[in-house]
Amino acid sequence: MVLIQVLVPVLGGSVVAARSFVHGVEPLKQELYVGDLNDKWSCLNDSSVVLNVSQINDGVCDCPDGSDEPGTGACGTRAPLFYCRNEGFIPRYISQSKVNDGVCDCCDCSDELLAPAEPFYRGSQCSELQEAFEKIKKMELKKHDEGSRELRRLYKKFNLKDGNGDVDKVVLAEGIERISDQLMNRELTLSTLKTKYVEQLKTGNPLLYKFKQLDAEDIASEIARSFERVIEASRAYESLVKILDSLSDNYSRSLNDRVVNDNVRKYDFMKSQILRKISCDSKVEEEQRDQLVEYFLQELPQMFSEGKIDKPSKYIIGKITFVESMVFGKVDYVPVVISKITQLSELMSEVANGYNVNYQDSAVKEAVESYKHWLLQYQTLDHGALLPEEFIEKFKLLKEFVLASVDEILTLNSSEQIDSTLQGVLQHINFLTRKVAAYFRPDLASQIAALESTIEQLKRQLDTKRDQYRTLNNEQRGDDVRELERLKQLIFALSQQQVLTGAIDNYLYEINLGGTIYQIENAPTQNQVKIGNLQDLHLQNNDSQQSFFNYLKSTYPDQDDLFPALVSDTASEQYLFDNLHKTSNGLVLDYSGGDRCWNGPQRSAQLKVRCAKNFQITKVYETTKCNYGIELTGPIGCNLL
Numbered sequence: 001m002v003l004i005q006v007l008v009p010v011l012g013g014s015v016v017a018a019r020s021f022v023h024g025v026e027p028l029k030q031e032l033y034v035g036d037l038n039d040k041w042s043c044l045n046d047s048s049v050v051l052n053v054s055q056i057n058d059g060v061c062d063c064p065d066g067s068d069e070p071g072t073g074a075c076g077t078r079a080p081l082f083y084c085r086n087e088g089f090i091p092r093y094i095s096q097s098k099v100n101d102g103v104c105d106c107c108d109c110s111d112e113l114l115a116p117a118e119p120f121y122r123g124s125q126c127s128e129l130q131e132a133f134e135k136i137k138k139m140e141l142k143k144h145d146e147g148s149r150e151l152r153r154l155y156k157k158f159n160l161k162d163g164n165g166d167v168d169k170v171v172l173a174e175g176i177e178r179i180s181d182q183l184m185n186r187e188l189t190l191s192t193l194k195t196k197y198v199e200q201l202k203t204g205n206p207l208l209y210k211f212k213q214l215d216a217e218d219i220a221s222e223i224a225r226s227f228e229r230v231i232e233a234s235r236a237y238e239s240l241v242k243i244l245d246s247l248s249d250n251y252s253r254s255l256n257d258r259v260v261n262d263n264v265r266k267y268d269f270m271k272s273q274i275l276r277k278i279s280c281d282s283k284v285e286e287e288q289r290d291q292l293v294e295y296f297l298q299e300l301p302q303m304f305s306e307g308k309i310d311k312p313s314k315y316i317i318g319k320i321t322f323v324e325s326m327v328f329g330k331v332d333y334v335p336v337v338i339s340k341i342t343q344l345s346e347l348m349s350e351v352a353n354g355y356n357v358n359y360q361d362s363a364v365k366e367a368v369e370s371y372k373h374w375l376l377q378y379q380t381l382d383h384g385a386l387l388p389e390e391f392i393e394k395f396k397l398l399k400e401f402v403l404a405s406v407d408e409i410l411t412l413n414s415s416e417q418i419d420s421t422l423q424g425v426l427q428h429i430n431f432l433t434r435k436v437a438a439y440f441r442p443d444l445a446s447q448i449a450a451l452e453s454t455i456e457q458l459k460r461q462l463d464t465k466r467d468q469y470r471t472l473n474n475e476q477r478g479d480d481v482r483e484l485e486r487l488k489q490l491i492f493a494l495s496q497q498q499v500l501t502g503a504i505d506n507y508l509y510e511i512n513l514g515g516t517i518y519q520i521e522n523a524p525t526q527n528q529v530k531i532g533n534l535q536d537l538h539l540q541n542n543d544s545q546q547s548f549f550n551y552l553k554s555t556y557p558d559q560d561d562l563f564p565a566l567v568s569d570t571a572s573e574q575y576l577f578d579n580l581h582k583t584s585n586g587l588v589l590d591y592s593g594g595d596r597c598w599n600g601p602q603r604s605a606q607l608k609v610r611c612a613k614n615f616q617i618t619k620v621y622e623t624t625k626c627n628y629g630i631e632l633t634g635p636i637g638c639n640l641l
Contacts, residue, residue, distance in 0.1 A: 021380075023057055023113060024071025024099070026083040026091070030380070033070075043067050044080075057114065066096070072114050073099030081569060082111055089126035089133075090576045092568040107565055124561040132562045136552065137580060144583035144638060145180045146613040151635035152177065158493045160486050172469045173640070176462065183458045190451045197444040207408055211304040214398045220296035222391045223327055227289035230330050233337045234282040236378040240344050241275070243370045247351070250363035259354035260364055263347045270343065278340055279333075288326065295323055300402070305445065313406045320402045324395070331387055338381065345375075484539055487587065487636055491537070500632070502617030509617055511632070517591050517605055531603045531628060532591030540586040540608075546573075548581035551610060584611040585639040597626035605630050609637030 022033040035041040035053035043049040043063035051062050057071045066075025071082065073096050081093035084106030098105040100115040107126040112119040124132070152173060155161070201209035244267050251260060303316075348371045355364050495514030502509050508520040517531040553563050568574040575581075587609040594603030605628040610618075612633035619631040 022070065023110070024082045025080070027380075029083075041068075059114070071099070073097070073101070073111075082106075084108065084110055086110075086126050086565075089130045089565065092565065092574075092576055093570055095569045098569075105564070107561075129562050129565050132559055133566070133577075136556055136559070136562075137577075140580060140583060142184070143612050145184070147611040147635045147638040148640055149177050149180070150613045151638045151640065154490055154494070154635060155486065158490060160489050160493070172465055172472070176465050176469065179458055179462045179465065183455065183462060186451060186455050186458065190448065190455060193444055193448050193451065197448060200444060205305070207405055208301075208304040210401065211300070211405075214401055215394055216296045216300055216398065219391065219394055219398060220293045222387065223292050223296070224289060226327075226331055226387055227285060227292070230334055231282050231285045231289070232378075232381060233334050233341070234280040234285055236374075236381055237278070237280045237337050237341050237344075238282060239374055239378075240341060240348070240371075243367050243374060244344060244348065246370075247363055247367035251367070252359075252361050252363070255356075255359045255361055257356045257359055257361070257364070259356070260351055260361075263351050267344070267347055275340065278337065280337060285330070288330070292323060292327065295319070304405070316406050317403060320399050324399060327395070328387075341378075341381070348374075480539060483585075483640065484537070487585075488537060491589075491636060494636075500615050500617060504617060504620045507620070509620060509630070511607070511617065511630075513589065513636075517594075517607075517630070529595045529603065531605045532594035535590050535592050537587065537589045540588045544581050544584070544586050545575045547608070548577075548584070549575050552577075582639055584609070584637050587637050594626075600626050602626070603628070607632055609634055611635070611638035 022030055025033060032044060033041065033056060039053045040050050041053050041056065043051070043065055044067035045065040046063065049063055051068055055062055056068050059069070059072050059074050061075035061078070062068050063075070064078075066078030067080060069075040069079050073079075073082075075096065077096050079096045082096055082099050084092050084094060086092065086107050089107050092106075094105045094111060099111045102112070102115070102117070102120045104119050104122045105111050107124060107129050109119060109122055201212070244264075247260075248264050248267060251264070253261060253264075348367070351364070352368045352371055355361075355368065492514040495512050500509075500511040500513070502511075503522065506522045508522055510518040510520065514534055516533050519529050519531055521527040549563070549566070552566075556562075566576045568576060589607040589609070590604075591607065592602070592604040594605075596602045603626045606623070607630040609632050613635060615632065615634035617630065617632055619629075621629050623629045
């Protein structure tokens with residue numbers, strides 16, 4: 001798995017060999033697994049144990065701390081946590097006990113990559129988890145937008161102004177509410193238009209409908225990503241050749257520095273016999289990348305959208321075939337380029353470490369210094385598989401579809417099959433058909449594109465205003481205290497007007513937020529007990545992530561694969577949903593002094609509120625004897641900060 005065998009300068013002037021990407025280790029810690037000049041490596045927490053680099057991830061636990069097996073699970077929980085790259089979703093750590101156990105705990109299944117057998121359970125792919133998470137995130141943010149809007153309405157209704165009287169915050173809050181409304185309305189319109197567009201395509205342009213199912217955008221994105229690595233390899237090669245060319249042309253051979261002379265001779269020979277066969281031009285490859293992306297994002301969609309192309313059928317066939325050879329040819333060529341980079345870097349490494357410093361040759365010193373910068377820039381160059389199997393299968397299906405669709409696309413140059421006069425008539429009829437259809441039916445594709453652009457602009461505006469609002473709050477100390485005081489006033493105002501009720505299990509609960517909570521038996525006798533009177537309220541944030549995670553699991557029970565993927569198995573569990581839990585303010589109301597339980601204490605309760613537009617009692621449970629936990633949704637639980 002060695003990537004590029006190059007020499008990397010470290011503190012003290014020594015040099016070590018850079019290795020390939022080590023499986024199971026995060027990018028920032030890859031440097032811990034770099035071997036020395038002799039391909040030797042010491043265990044991370046016990047430098048007395050020295051191994052060959054080839055013993056890393058070989059399935060045998062050689063280090064007392066298990067650090068030599070970060071990607072195999074061979075050392076059990078002694079080894080460092082396994083790093084899931086989870087490309088397309090959220091990277092996370094998992095315990096070594098989950099590595100190579102037959103279950104894909106990483107959504108990219110990288111934890112089973114070195115397993116002796118195929119995993120028996122794969123679970124959801126990263127793209128599927130990302131889609132599910134985005135849906136949940138969208139719903140939770142919608143609840144927050146609706147709830148915070150309702151909270152502001154209640155503040156306004158009861159004339160409870162912000163304690164700091166900051167006009168800028170009021171204006172920003174109103175702007176956030178206005179843009180949120182616009183965004184919500186346009187997203188609903190977009191959803192309706194897309195549904196209508198798909199139905200329209202099925203009957204009006206089945207060819208375009210089939211094309212859109214083939215993920216041309218994903219193919220373009222994967223090509224762009226892969227070509228970035230192609231371009232990086234070319235740049236690395238070009239830069240290294242430039243360093244060696246300058247050294248060969250400018251150093252003083254008369255100084256008789258054996259190390260420099262020998263390696264320059266080797267380079268000159270390689271350049272005349274081997275390197276002239278290497279074709280690298282990063283500028284050309286950048287243009288090729290852009291042309292390929294344009295082909296998949298513009299030319300193909302336009303061809304199937306309009307149902308024609310002003311080129312002969314052989315152009316369509318030739319173009320997709322050429323694109324295929326371009327993509328796979330370039331990608332397959334990268335290992336060849338990297339193998340030459342490896343050879344050239346070995347030459348420069350010998351020069352950098354063995355030249356006679358007493359000669360003070362300026363060209364040699366300049367080349368060595370340039371090489372050190374080159375190492376820092378390209379030491380992580382990767383020559384692993386550039387194109388995943390999923391991409392290869394997607395491309396194959398798209399190519400088959402394009403080739404099978406050639407005869408259905410009316411081309412301006414198909415006279416080889418149709419008489420030119422007849423073709424002109426057919427083209428005119430085809431043109432009129434599209435014109436009439438467009439006259440009576442709006443161009444939904446254009447509407448969708450325009451609406452998507454508007455939505456993106458609104459999202460950027462909303463993010464900007466929210467950042468400004470948060471900045472204002474961060475600058476003003478004591479906002480949480482003022483907000484809590486305002487919430488307290490609102491709760492007492494609400495308690496004068498309404499009592500919240502809800503049936504949970506066999507009981508009916510009546511909650512006067514600023515007063516008393518009653519539990520009424522759902523039976524003919526309707527026995528009633530007092531749970532408690534309001535004593536205090538506060539904002540609780542210390543366990544908000546965990547409680548929010550539990551809330552998500554109970555609210556979206558059908559996402560079995562998603563929720564484990566949102567937790568990183570670090571010493572203290574790390575939840576991977578950013579600040580989504582801060583949509584709620586952590587409001588907790590404490591009630592005590594209720595009726596005494598039989599042979600027990602007086603009843604009491606702790607009521608936790610989560611952000612939503614409407615008040616609803618969602619859960620009641622007994623935490624200890626006669627002490628209740630009550631969960632409530634409502635606008636008073638929304639975070640405006």
